[in-house]
Amino acid sequence: MAQPLDATTIEEQGLWQRVAEEQAALDRSGFILQEPEVEAYLQSIVDRLATSGGLQAEDFSVKLVRDPTLNAFAYPNGRLYLHTGLLARMLNEAQLASVLAHEMVHATHEHALKSQRSLKTKTGILQAISLSAPIAGDYTPLVDLLGVYGTAAAVSGYSKGLETEADEVGWQHMRACGYDTREAPAVFRLLMADLSAHERKEPFFFGTHPKLVDREKNFARLNKSARDLADGEKGEERFAEATRRVLLLNGELEMRAGRHDAARDQLWRYRAADPASVRVRWLIGENERVAGAHGDQKEARTLLEEALAMDETFAPAHRSLGILLYRAGELAAAAPHLRRFLDLDRTAHDRAYLEAYLRLCEPTPPPAASEAAPTPAPTSES
Amino acid sequence: MTDSATPQTAKKIQVTANVPAGWARFTPEKDLVMTKDGFLLQTIRITRAAYGSKIENTDRTITKGMEDQDAAQLLLDAFAADQSRHNLAIVSNTPATIDGHPGFRIEVTYKTPEGLTIHETAYVALVDDSYVIARYTAPDRHYHELHSGAFEQVVQSLKIAPLPAKKG
Numbered sequence: 371m372a373q374p375l376d377a378t379t380i381e382e383q384g385l386w387q388r389v390a391e392e393q394a395a396l397d398r399s400g401f402i403l404q405e406p407e408v409e410a411y412l413q414s415i416v417d418r419l420a421t422s423g424g425l426q427a428e429d430f431s432v433k434l435v436r437d438p439t440l441n442a443f444a445y446p447n448g449r450l451y452l453h454t455g456l457l458a459r460m461l462n463e464a465q466l467a468s469v470l471a472h473e474m475v476h477a478t479h480e481h482a483l484k485s486q487r488s489l490k491t492k493t494g495i496l497q498a499i500s501l502s503a504p505i506a507g508d509y510t511p512l513v514d515l516l517g518v519y520g521t522a523a524a525v526s527g528y529s530k531g532l533e534t535e536a537d538e539v540g541w542q543h544m545r546a547c548g549y550d551t552r553e554a555p556a557v558f559r560l561l562m563a564d565l566s567a568h569e570r571k572e573p574f575f576f577g578t579h580p581k582l583v584d585r586e587k588n589f590a591r592l593n594k595s596a597r598d599l600a601d602g603e604k605g606e607e608r609f610a611e612a613t614r615r616v617l618l619l620n621g622e623l624e625m626r627a628g629r630h631d632a633a634r635d636q637l638w639r640y641r642a643a644d645p646a647s648v649r650v651r652w653l654i655g656e657n658e659r660v661a662g663a664h665g666d667q668k669e670a671r672t673l674l675e676e677a678l679a680m681d682e683t684f685a686p687a688h689r690s691l692g693i694l695l696y697r698a699g700e701l702a703a704a705a706p707h708l709r710r711f712l713d714l715d716r717t718a719h720d721r722a723y724l725e726a727y728l729r730l731c732e733p734t735p736p737p738a739a740s741e742a743a744p745t746p747a748p749t750s751e752s
Numbered sequence: 753m754t755d756s757a758t759p760q761t762a763k764k765i766q767v768t769a770n771v772p773a774g775w776a777r778f779t780p781e782k783d784l785v786m787t788k789d790g791f792l793l794q795t796i797r798i799t800r801a802a803y804g805s806k807i808e809n810t811d812r813t814i815t816k817g818m819e820d821q822d823a824a825q826l827l828l829d830a831f832a833a834d835q836s837r838h839n840l841a842i843v844s845n846t847p848a849t850i851d852g853h854p855g856f857r858i859e860v861t862y863k864t865p866e867g868l869t870i871h872e873t874a875y876v877a878l879v880d881d882s883y884v885i886a887r888y889t890a891p892d893r894h895y896h897e898l899h900s901g902a903f904e905q906v907v908q909s910l911k912i913a914p915l916p917a918k919k920g
Contacts, residue, residue, distance in 0.1 A: 399838040401835055627833060
């Protein structure tokens with residue numbers, strides 16, 4: 371397998387310069403997750419895949435993007451990006467390795483440069499993105515963020531031939547590492563089922579049904595040609611331990627994006643791995659609360675009360691429970707939680723709403739007769 | 753451009769606002785869009801959306817009868833998920849009344865992918881048949897503060913009429 375692209379021609383140097391600028395913008399965006407343990411784990415898999423393929427491990431690096439959509443992409447210089455949304459849906463290390471190996475091949479086999487040569491101009495690349503990714507709709511914000519090369523890699527992918535090459539060489543690397551390659555088609559079936567179940571349309575390559583079908587078919591075909599598939603490693607426990615924080619982080623992102631079913635799934639998986647977590651109880655309860663008619667308000671209340679029983683100073687649970695009780699008309703029960711939240715979080719951005727609720731929960735009693743007389747204004751002599 | 757504030761109506765959305773003196777109104781008919789020195793330096797945009805329209809970057813919608821606090825949180829979550837708004841910070845989030853309608857005011861700062869810090873203030877009026885958003889966007893440095901008074905006057909001047917009933 372070839373190394374990631376070296377800048378040996380003027381054309382390549384231009385591409386590298388552009389890629390470096392795009393990566394710098396992405397890296398300072400605030401969307402790159404700082405989770406050293408997860409990053410180290412991802413890097414260890416990339417290193418393992420690289421070494422097994424006779425590559426220099428240090429030529430590859432991987433970063434995690436805080437985003438609940440299904441996406442992973444590679445720049446031609448060996449930098450890989452993986453969205454938390456994709457990682458949170460995977461079940462084991464072999465599934466993760468299948469996606470990372472596929473992306474690494476895009477870098478090592480110069481797919482960006484080959485695409486650039488075939489399209490000739492930036493305009494051509496942009497046109498290709500708009501033509502090949504119709505569900506992306508308005509792709510301009512993606513180009514703003516990812517740049518032209520990042521968008522090409524993340525949204526439209528490359529030509530069918532190049533994508534198939536990435537599947538085939540990636541599959542070989544999975545085999546060389548000893549991974550269970552049956553998990554490669556499995557992860558794409560998992561993603562397809564997820565998209566279908568929620569009738570979700572996503573802008574990125576790994577969230578696009580036809581692209582997933584292609585991946586699944588290619589990996590299934592490759593598996594048919596191989597022996598000893600059952601001997602491969604899945605790495606379920608290692609994966610669960612290393613990535614469980616991502617379930618908590620991405621579960622909250624899913625909730626805030628209104629994907630309450632995905633949030634519920636990921637947060638409960640996290641809770642199973644960390645039953646003592648107060649935060650996950652709050653998040654599961656809050657997810658049910660904000661899901662409204664699609665949520666279970668009774669369960670929300672139970673979980674929020676559980677969270678507070680474990681840690682009475684956990685401010686967000688007081689806020690959630692206070693609002694839940696206020697909206698249920700239980701004003702006397704809501705008041706202490708709203709008040710406690712406002713005491714605990716002095717900088718809450720929605721303080722004005724909660725103070726208004728609190729005034730309705732705790733109407734000011736009419737002043738006593740002795741207090742009703744106006745207090746004389748202080749004078750300069752006093 | 754006029755010497756004094758001039759009422760302008762976007763007929764398709766049935767919203768009228770005073771365009772501040774010295775500001776220019778641009779006419780995509782659907783919205784009220786105005787600027788003094790150019791869109792990159794300050795823009796006020798007033799739009800109207802149907803309840804139930806999907807909010808960008810989320811699977812969520814503002815629905816009729818939604819609490820102002822929930823609608824505000826929804827928009828802030830959508831801003832936070834927008835990858836063209838880097839390092840989003842919430843400056844304020846308060847209930848507000850716009851032309852007699854309940855609603856809210858949110859104020860945020862964020863960086864563009866090019867690194868410019870933008871300051872954005874938005875009022876949202878939760879009207880009977882739809883919701884109206886008035887947004888003021890300007891670079892945080894110098895420009896936002898310079899024209900925020902003009903924006904507040906535009907919001908004060910807003911007149912929101914019911915949308916005509918759809919035929920058929």
